[in-house]
Structure formats: C-alpha cells, structure tokens
Amino acid sequence: MPLLGGRFGRRPGAVRGVAALAAGLATVVASAALADDGPRAGPPESSGSAADPAGFIDPLLKAAWEEDGVKPAVPAGDEEYLRRAYLDVIGRIPTVAEAREFLTTKAPDKRARLIDQLLEHVDYPKNFATLWTNLLLGRSRQERNVDRDALTAWLRKQFAADRPWNETVYDLVTASGSNKENGAVNYTIAHLENEAIPLTSRSTRLFLGRQLQCVQCHDHPQNDWKQADFWGINAFYRGIKVEEVRKADASGLERVDHVELSDVPTGAFARFDRRNGMMGVAFPKFIDGRKVANPDKALRRVELGKLVVDPDGDMLAQAMVNRTWAHFMGKGFVNPVDDIGPHNPPALEPLFAKLTEEFHAGGYDVKQLIRWIAASAAYQASSLRPAKKEFPEDELFSVMALRSMSPEQLFDSLLTATAAHRPGGARDDAKRDRWMRQFLFTFGNDEDDETTSFQGTIPQSLMMMNGELMRDALSDKPGSFLTDALRQARRSRRPAAFMVDQLYMAALSRRPSNSEAQALVRYLESHADAMPFLQDLFWALLNSNEFVLIH
Amino acid sequence: MTPPIITPRGMRRRHFLGHMAATTLGIPAACFFANLRGAAAAAAAPGGKRPKSCILLWMSGGPSHLDIWDLKPDSERNGGPFKPIATSAPGVMISEHMPNVAKQMHHLNILRSLDSKEGNHDRGTYLMHTGYVPNPTVVHPGWGSTAAFEIGGRMEDFDLPHCVSINTPGQGAGFLGMSYTPFMVGDPNGQIANLAPPKDVDALRMNRRLQMLSRVENDFIKKRGAAPAVDHKAVYGKTIRMMNSKYKDIFKLDSEPDAVRELYGKHSFGSGCLLARRLVEQGVTYVEVAMGGWDTHADNFETLSTRLLPQLDQGMAALTADLADRGLLDSTLIVWMGEFGRTPRINPNAGRDHWPRCWSIVMGGAGMKSGQVVGATDKDGVDVADRPIGVMDMIATMTKAMGIGMDTQYTTPRGRPLKVVDDGKPIAELVG
Numbered sequence: 001m002p003l004l005g006g007r008f009g010r011r012p013g014a015v016r017g018v019a020a021l022a023a024g025l026a027t028v029v030a031s032a033a034l035a036d037d038g039p040r041a042g043p044p045e046s047s048g049s050a051a052d053p054a055g056f057i058d059p060l061l062k063a064a065w066e067e068d069g070v071k072p073a074v075p076a077g078d079e080e081y082l083r084r085a086y087l088d089v090i091g092r093i094p095t096v097a098e099a100r101e102f103l104t105t106k107a108p109d110k111r112a113r114l115i116d117q118l119l120e121h122v123d124y125p126k127n128f129a130t131l132w133t134n135l136l137l138g139r140s141r142q143e144r145n146v147d148r149d150a151l152t153a154w155l156r157k158q159f160a161a162d163r164p165w166n167e168t169v170y171d172l173v174t175a176s177g178s179n180k181e182n183g184a185v186n187y188t189i190a191h192l193e194n195e196a197i198p199l200t201s202r203s204t205r206l207f208l209g210r211q212l213q214c215v216q217c218h219d220h221p222q223n224d225w226k227q228a229d230f231w232g233i234n235a236f237y238r239g240i241k242v243e244e245v246r247k248a249d250a251s252g253l254e255r256v257d258h259v260e261l262s263d264v265p266t267g268a269f270a271r272f273d274r275r276n277g278m279m280g281v282a283f284p285k286f287i288d289g290r291k292v293a294n295p296d297k298a299l300r301r302v303e304l305g306k307l308v309v310d311p312d313g314d315m316l317a318q319a320m321v322n323r324t325w326a327h328f329m330g331k332g333f334v335n336p337v338d339d340i341g342p343h344n345p346p347a348l349e350p351l352f353a354k355l356t357e358e359f360h361a362g363g364y365d366v367k368q369l370i371r372w373i374a375a376s377a378a379y380q381a382s383s384l385r386p387a388k389k390e391f392p393e394d395e396l397f398s399v400m401a402l403r404s405m406s407p408e409q410l411f412d413s414l415l416t417a418t419a420a421h422r423p424g425g426a427r428d429d430a431k432r433d434r435w436m437r438q439f440l441f442t443f444g445n446d447e448d449d450e451t452t453s454f455q456g457t458i459p460q461s462l463m464m465m466n467g468e469l470m471r472d473a474l475s476d477k478p479g480s481f482l483t484d485a486l487r488q489a490r491r492s493r494r495p496a497a498f499m500v501d502q503l504y505m506a507a508l509s510r511r512p513s514n515s516e517a518q519a520l521v522r523y524l525e526s527h528a529d530a531m532p533f534l535q536d537l538f539w540a541l542l543n544s545n546e547f548v549l550i551h
Numbered sequence: 552m553t554p555p556i557i558t559p560r561g562m563r564r565r566h567f568l569g570h571m572a573a574t575t576l577g578i579p580a581a582c583f584f585a586n587l588r589g590a591a592a593a594a595a596a597p598g599g600k601r602p603k604s605c606i607l608l609w610m611s612g613g614p615s616h617l618d619i620w621d622l623k624p625d626s627e628r629n630g631g632p633f634k635p636i637a638t639s640a641p642g643v644m645i646s647e648h649m650p651n652v653a654k655q656m657h658h659l660n661i662l663r664s665l666d667s668k669e670g671n672h673d674r675g676t677y678l679m680h681t682g683y684v685p686n687p688t689v690v691h692p693g694w695g696s697t698a699a700f701e702i703g704g705r706m707e708d709f710d711l712p713h714c715v716s717i718n719t720p721g722q723g724a725g726f727l728g729m730s731y732t733p734f735m736v737g738d739p740n741g742q743i744a745n746l747a748p749p750k751d752v753d754a755l756r757m758n759r760r761l762q763m764l765s766r767v768e769n770d771f772i773k774k775r776g777a778a779p780a781v782d783h784k785a786v787y788g789k790t791i792r793m794m795n796s797k798y799k800d801i802f803k804l805d806s807e808p809d810a811v812r813e814l815y816g817k818h819s820f821g822s823g824c825l826l827a828r829r830l831v832e833q834g835v836t837y838v839e840v841a842m843g844g845w846d847t848h849a850d851n852f853e854t855l856s857t858r859l860l861p862q863l864d865q866g867m868a869a870l871t872a873d874l875a876d877r878g879l880l881d882s883t884l885i886v887w888m889g890e891f892g893r894t895p896r897i898n899p900n901a902g903r904d905h906w907p908r909c910w911s912i913v914m915g916g917a918g919m920k921s922g923q924v925v926g927a928t929d930k931d932g933v934d935v936a937d938r939p940i941g942v943m944d945m946i947a948t949m950t951k952a953m954g955i956g957m958d959t960q961y962t963t964p965r966g967r968p969l970k971v972v973d974d975g976k977p978i979a980e981l982v983g
Contacts, residue, residue, distance in 0.1 A: 194848055201671075213671045213673070213674075216670055216671050216905075218668060218670070273894055273896065273904060273905075273906070277895070277896075277908075277931075277933035277934070334687070335687050336685075336687060339687055344687045383775055383777075384774050384775060385774075385775060385776060385777070395965075401777070402775060402777045402778075402779040402780055403779065404779060438737070438744065457729065457732060457734070457735065457786065458712065458734050458786060458789060458790045458793065459734075459735060459743075459744065459745075461786050461787050461790040462743070462744065462745035462746060462790055462794075463744065463745050465745070465748070465787075465790065465794075466745040466746070466747065466748050466749060466794075467744070467745045471749055513770075516766075516767075532756070536756065536759050536760045536763055537763055539760050539763075539764075540760055540763035540764040540766075540767050541767055543760075543764055543787070544764060544767045544768040544771065545768050545771060545772065545779070545780045545783040545784060546767065546768060546771045548783060549779055549780060549783065551775070
C-alpha cells in the first residue's frame with residue numbers, strides 16, 4: 001500500500017501537491033518538526049503563466065549577461081530548435097514528417113506548442129524512464145534479482161502521469177513489497193550489497209545532489225561534511241529484509257518468481273574505519289544533522305524518505321532542477337550535476353535559486369520544469385557562436401553547448417532517420433540494449449561504477465563508419481529507407497532535388513542550403529545508377545558531426 | 552602532409568582548429584589506402600634515442616598491498632596467512648604468491664608509504680590517474696593522456712593511437728581532447744570491431760564518402776568551432792589513419808608464438824600485457840592494462856591466492872622480463888597500482904576494506920634505479936613509519952622518468968593555468 005497514494009494537482013499554481021504531501025506526512029510522522037510546517041498558503045506569485053512560461057527566467061538570464069558584458073548567441077532557428085527539443089524531450093530526432101509539419105507551421109507560439117505536444121508524446125515518459133533507469137541502476141546491471149523492466153515500467157507511469165517529483169522519490173526511497181509488482185523496489189535491491197554503500201552514495205547523489213561518498217573515508221577538505229555524515233545516512237539502510245519467493249514454473253520446476261523487500265525495526269549501526277585506524281560507529285542521521293527519534297523502533301527507510309522529501313528542505317528540488325537544466329543545456333548550474341554544496345558555487349546563482357523555489361512551490365511538477373527551461377532564452381539560443389571568443393567555455397548559458405548524443409539517443413535517432421518511411425518507426429529496445437553493451441564497461445567494485453566508451457571515441461567512429469547498424473541504414477533491399485525514398489522521388493517532378501531534400505531532412509532535420517543542394521542535384525541528374533551515390537551521401541550525413549551532436 | 556606539433560602551452564580554440572585542419576582535412580580523404588607509410592617514427596626519433604613509453608598495470612578495485620608487497624608476518628591482528636619470500640633484489644621480500652615477479656624485482660621498486668587520502672573508487676581512480684582530486688571547475692587530463700600529448704603528439708606520421716587502454720576505458724583526456732583519449736581495447740584476445748569497411752566499399756568509394764563528409768561538416772565546424780565538433784573531426788581523422796595503417800594487425804595476438812602467449816597467460820590480463828608490449832614496441836606512448844576483481848571486501852585471501860595473484864604474477868613477470876630482453880625496459884616505464892590499498896584490519900568476512908592512508912605501488916624501467924624499497928609502514932601496517940609519499944610525488948617521478956618537462960603547464964578551457972606536476976617532488980631514490 002503506497003503511503004502517498006492518490007493523485008494530486010499537477011498544474012502550475014496547484015500547490016495542493018506539496019500541501020497534501022506535507023499533511024499526509026504529518027499523519028505518519030511522529031516528529032513534530034514536519035507536522036508544524038502545515039499546508040503552504042496560496043499560489044506562488046511569480047510562477048510563469050501559460051502564455052509566458054519562462055517569464056521569471058529570462059530577466060535573470062539577461063541581467064547576468066548584461067552584468068558580465070556577454071553578448072548572447074542569436075536565437076536558434078526553427079530547424080535547430082526542433083531537433084534539440086525532440087532529442088532532449090523524447091530522446092530521438094524528428095521523423096521527416098514530424099519535421100516538415102513543424103517547419104511549415106506559422107503559429108507564433110509553435111515552439112511552446114511543440115514542447116506541450118512532445119510532453120504528451122508516448123516517447124516522453126519512455127525517454128525519461130530510460131534516463132532514470134540508467135541513473136538508478138546503471139546501464140549495465142543485469143542481476144538476477146533485479147527486475148530492470150519493472151523499474152522502467154514503473155518510472156514510465158510516474159512520468160506519464162506527471163507525478164510530483166517528491167512523491168516519486170519518496171516511493172523510490174521507501175518502496176517495499178514484490179519487485180515484480182512494485183517496480184520501484186528494484187532500486188533498493190540493486191544496491192544493497194557491501195553494507196548498502198552503493199545505495200548510500202547513489203541516493204544522496206541522485207535525490208539530494210550531494211556527493212557524500214567523498215567523505216566515506218575522511219572528512220571533506222572543502223566543506224564541513226564529516227566522515228560520520230556518510231555513515232549516518234548509511235545507517236538508515238539497516239533492517240532491510242530481502243526474500244526470494246519461489247514458485248513452480250510451467251514445467252513444474254521451482255524457480256525464483258520475485259523478490260520481496262521489507263523493513264524491520266533494528267538497533268543496528270554502521271561501522272567504519274577512521275583514518276587513524278580506529279573504528280567509528282554511526283546511527284541514522286540526516287545530512288542536516290537531524291536524527292531519528294527512536295532508531296530502534298522505526299522503519300528506517302521510511303524515516304529517510306520523510307527527511308529526503310521534507311518540504312522544509314531544498315536539496316531535493318535543487319538536485320532535480322540542476323540535473324534537468326543540465327539535461328537540456330549540456331551542463332548544470334553546478335557541475336558535476338550531483339556535487340552541490342558550499343565548496344562548489346553555482347553559475348547564475350539567482351536563477352538557480354529562483355528555479356528551485358518555483359519548482360518547489362509549484363509542487364515538484366517535472367513537466368512544468370521542462371516547459372520553463374525549454375521556453376527560456378538560454379534554451380532558445382543558437383549554438384552558433386556570436387563572436388570570436390578566446391576561450392570557448394561559456395559559463396552563463398549564452399550559447400547552446402554542443403553535446404554528444406547518448407548511446408540511446410544515437411541508436412534511436414539512427415533508426416528514426418532510416419525508418420522514417422515506416423509509420424511508427426521501428427523502435428526495438430532489446431536490440432538497442434544488445435547493441436549498446438559493446439560500449440559499456442563495469443568496474444565491478446562496491447560502488448557499482450560504470451562508464452561508456454561512447455563519447456566520440458575511435459570505437460564509436462568505427463561503428464558509425466563500418467558497423468552493422470550503418471550497413472542496415474544504407475540498405476538497398478526492397479523496403480529500405482533508400483529504396484522507398486527513391487521510389488517516391490521517381491514520382492515527383494524533380495526527383496534529384498526531392499531525393500537530396502529527403503536525405504537531409506531524414507538525417508539533419510533541415511533542408512540543404514542552396515549551395516549544398518546544387519552540386520548534389522547536378523551529380524545525381526548526370527548519373528543513371530543513383531543508389532551507390534545516395535548511399536554514400538546518406539553515409540556522410542549520418543557520420544557528420546551535425547548528426548551526431550545535439551546543437 | 553604531416554600534422555604539426557601543437558603547442559603544449561595552451562589549448563585555445565585556434566589550436567583546436569589548426570589541429571583539426573592538419574589531422575583530418577589533409578590526410579585521409581586524399582589517400583585512403585593509397586599510401587602505407589614506412590616505419591613509425593618511434594623506432595628512431597631525433598638523436599637516435601627511443602622515445603619513452605609507459606605501461607600502467609591498473610588493479611581496479613584497490614589491491615591488497617599488505618598481501619602482495621608489504622607483508623606483516625609479525626602483526627598478529629593484521630598479518631594474514633601469506634608468507635613473505637626473498638626476491639632477485641637483495642633484501643626485498645614480497646608475497647609467496649608472486650614467485651615469478653620475485654625473480655624480476657631487481658628491475659622494479661616498491662614504494663611502501665603512499666598516502667593518497669581518497670577511499671572511494673571513483674575518486675581514488677581519478678586521483679591516481681590524474682594526480683588531482685576531482686574538482687568541479689575542470690576535468691583534469693589523465694596523466695597517460697598528458698604523456699601521449701607531450702611525447703606521442705610530437706611524433707610525425709604515427710598511425711596508431713598514442714594512448715591505449717586495455718580491459719578498461721581508462722581516464723579521459725579532459726581538455727586535451729578526444730584525440731588523446733585512450734583507445735579502448737575491450738578484449739585483448741578479440742578483434743577490434745568494425746576496423747574494416749564493408750566489402751562493397753573499396754578505397755575509391757571510401758574516399759568519395761570521406762570527401763562528402765568533409766563537405767557536409769566543414770560549414771558546421773566553421774560556424775561553431777566548439778571543441779565537440781572539432782574533436783569529432785579529429786577522431787575521425789585518427790580512426791581513418793588506423794583503418795588505413797599496416798599496424799592495425801598489431802592488435803591481433805595470434806601472430807605471437809604460442810610459447811610466448813603461454814608465458815604471459817591467455818587470460819585477459821596476460822594477453823593485455825602482451826598486447827601492451829607489442830604496442831610499446833611500435834612506439835605507442837601510453838598503454839594501460841587493467842585487471843579487475845581487487846575489491847576484496849570478502850574472502851580476500853582465497854581470492855588472491857587462487858585467482859588474482861597467479862594471473863598478476865604471470866602477466867607482470869612475463870612483461871617485465873620480455874621488455875628487458877628486448878632492450879625496451881630502459882625506455883619503458885612500468886607502473887603497478889590501483890585506486891587505493893586495503894585495510895590492515897581483516898574484517899569478519901575475511902576481507903579487507905578500502906585503505907588510502909598508507910599503501911604500496913610499484914614502478915621501474917625507463918632508466919630508473921631499481922631493486923629498492925622506498926618508505927615503510929609500521930608493524931601493523933596502519934601508519935607510515937618512514938618517508939611519506941604523496942600522489943603528486945609519484946606523478947613527479949613518472950613525469951621525470953619519461954623526460955617530460957617538470958614545468959609543463961596547460962591553460963584550461965576556463966583560462967586558468969594547470970600544471971602537470973603541482974607541488975610534487977620526484978623520488979630521488981628512483982630518478983635522482
């Protein structure tokens with residue numbers, strides 16, 4: 001039975017989410033501190049309206065640019081905006097039809113409408129569920145007792161329903177029961193080994209934006225976190241029971257059907273090695289120093305969940321705002337995105353604070369946060385650099401950063417580009433996972449660290465130039481993208497121009513410039529067997545940095 | 552056309568652009584498959600001396616130094632079951648489970664008093680690879696990428712990556728760019744995936760594709776010029792050189808005699824060591840060979856004696872001996888380390904936990920003095936008893952051994968200076 005069941009208001013201004021949550025908590029929390037908070041009054045004053053969703057962001061951006069004498073990039077053109085919005089919100093480039101539809105629309109608010117449309121697209125929850133599954137479990141985890149698909153499905157539901165972020169996080173931290181029925185349970189199960197050290201460091205990084213793991217072995221050199229703070233959080237992860245539930249399968253063999261996660265009160269504490277060789281012990285204690293009143297009577301994960309989503313705290317909102325901003329902008333106000341703290345001052349501090357406050361006051365509405373960011377002058381800026389700058393690093397988000405696609409984005413985009421002619425595309429997550437494994441690497445240590453060899457390396461270039469996926473993309477077999485496009489082209493009045501246009505739209509979501517088009521059309525018109533030439537051109541477009549980068 | 556040496560003093564946008572133009576536009580499109588170059592510059596650099604190389608043996612997870620290099624048989628609490636044995640270096644004792652490396656210890660040195668302060672895998676890995684603790688304002692280049700940039704980057708006409716990582720992605724190159732990011736060989740016993748173009752794409756057709764690619768992306772780069780776009784192009788240049796190179800077979804170990812393969816061991820670490828030797832022989836500046844499984848929170852002694860140490864002993868000993876036999880040891884720095892050591896205290900699961908306070912690393916070759924132990928821990932292994940060594944001292948020692956300028960300094964993308972050796976002193980006993 002989920003503690004925070006029920007649906008709350010999700011639109012901006014609907015602060016019932018927070019209020020209900022606080023009230024809901026008050027009923028189960030013994031601590032008076034939380035109950036005192038009570039419902040928050042009234043809608044926030046300066047929350048962006050529907051007409052001007054980023055109303056509160058741009059003045060702060062512009063003030064910062066003026067103060068620093070920064071000349072921002074020109075606003076992004078429709079083609080540029082379209083492509084990045086698709087990649088960032090739904091995780092792939094637009095199909096030719098989707099691109100043409102947006103580019104030919106004249107409505108003045110078409111960008112805001114596009115974002116709304118994408119947020120309602122079935123690929124939005126899918127994309128964010130994939131993103132968060134990767135963050136919560138890592139890309140490569142395939143343990144026998146972790147039901148990755150159940151977690152992804154659970155996340156998809158939360159994002160599709162735009163469930164307030166504090167509720168989602170509360171469930172992730174406290175989830176119990178069957179990992180098959182309650183997908184959220186898998187997060188905890190996945191990181192329990194080694195006395196839940198991985199769970200401690202992942203939870204504080206993902207939900208609170210704090211890299212507490214760096215004080216696992218010593219006090220923080222640049223802020224006042226102590227070694228005991230890490231182990232204080234770690235001590236919440238005691239009294240957790242994991243049971244394998246076996247059932248006979250179809251052939252009558254008994255096998256593990258699912259895993260059951262539950263909590264029991266415990267008097268256990270965490271032990272750790274101090275640098276002087278002595279042992280330290282820690283009882284449950286939150287980062288801000290708050291302790292659990294009766295640690296040996298409480299369900300500790302539930303207590304931790306309450307502290308994490310405590311409406312008086314701002315770490316939860318900060319962490320999500322910073323991470324989401326980074327998702328859309330290439331980097332956060334604070335970087336690394338989960339290393340917030342006094343030792344690491346944010347860029348654009350007033351904006352970061354304001355966005356955090358609005359996200360908090362607006363009921364942790366993730367879709368609304370995305371609308372705000374996508375409408376901001378920073379997200380609307382072109383990736384074209386305004387003037388020659390000595391150092392290309394831009395601290396103030398005045399130019400859109402160039403970013404490499406993630407493996408998932410690249411795979412899905414390649415499929416979109418080359419199956420654009422098929423209605424519904426040809427998404428295949430299982431194939432994607434298999435393909436991606438070649439770029440994954442796990443360190444096999446107690447923090448579940450992993451990395452990908454994907455970001456623009458030689459193996460990636462080889463895959464793009466010579467790999468199977470590219471061979472499929474360039475196929476000249478009946479039913480392939482190129483043969484279909486060629487057949488369509490032959491029916492048009494100017495087949496060569498149509499074909500060049502189609503390839504550019506499919507790969508780069510833009511029409512070729514006049515100079516690009518002229519030479520290619522001339523060449524095509526003078527050659528009888530167009531297929532090899534088209535393959536080579538499509539190869540070049542898909543291998544270009546314009547395709548591989550988000551810009 | 553050969554790529555000019557980029558100035559190491561600053562990585563400004565103009566340099567990126569210049570570098571990009573030189574490495575990519577000139578070479579590959581014009582001569583794919585057309586020209587298999589002569590010997591790599593490696594064999595004979597100016598002055599007739601072999602340029603230096605480094606092989607890092609990376610023990611991912613944090614190796615239990617007290618059971619390998621710094622045994623404490625007299626410590627009742629912390630000693631563990633392993634016995635020390637004598638080695639080819641007079642007075643130097645190591646673990647009984649390292650009998651083959653024991654015969655090579657006269658080539659190597661043990662540093663027993665490293666104090667590194669980072670006990671988290673991620674941060675320890677970063678620290679030991681870069682010399683710096685993670686810092687939000689800059690991504691430090693891995694020291695291997697720095698070496699590749701300083702030494703490999705000055706070579707003309709070199710078709711292989713200067714920085715290679717085997718069994719691990721290795722540390723990134725930070726602002727030095729993707730060209731100096733380690734080329735990862737995921738499985739040294741396998742093939743490099745996708746190295747050959749599809750059968751229906753001959754040299755002529757590949758050239759046409761590359762020319763089209765140049766045409767498609769030049770405008771994009773010109774207008775944006777930011778590192779990712781330039782990098783992408785530079786990496787394609789490198790990739791094409793490698794596809795085009797006669798050295799691409801260097802990655803295939805089947806050409807080695809079986810006796811040699813047996814000597815190194817056919818496990819991924821042994822094969823990695825053999826591949827590292829082959830790469831260094833061709834002039835690759837930096838090769839990292841990783842071996843995992845060292846995070847022995849439980850069953851430390853069982854895991855070490857039955858699985859980890861036999862493989863380590865075999866690969867490391869074969870590599871050291873082979874480099875010495877081939878006259879490559881004088882120009883090749885061997886470094887053995889992980890992200891930290893392990894606790895002197897043996898936990899209730901017969902394991903040892905993370906311990907960065909005082910632990911051991913090993914290095915030798917590249918003209919260093921050898922056969923020594925530097926520094927010491929106390930009887931129970933919980934504190935440095937003699938001559939604390941910092942991570943920057945280690946970096947300074949490696950930098951000096953490789954002949955890289957001790958004052959080498961870069962300008963980060965934020966315009967700040969960054970030294971390769973920041974406040975570290977080379978260990979005089981090794982490179983004094």
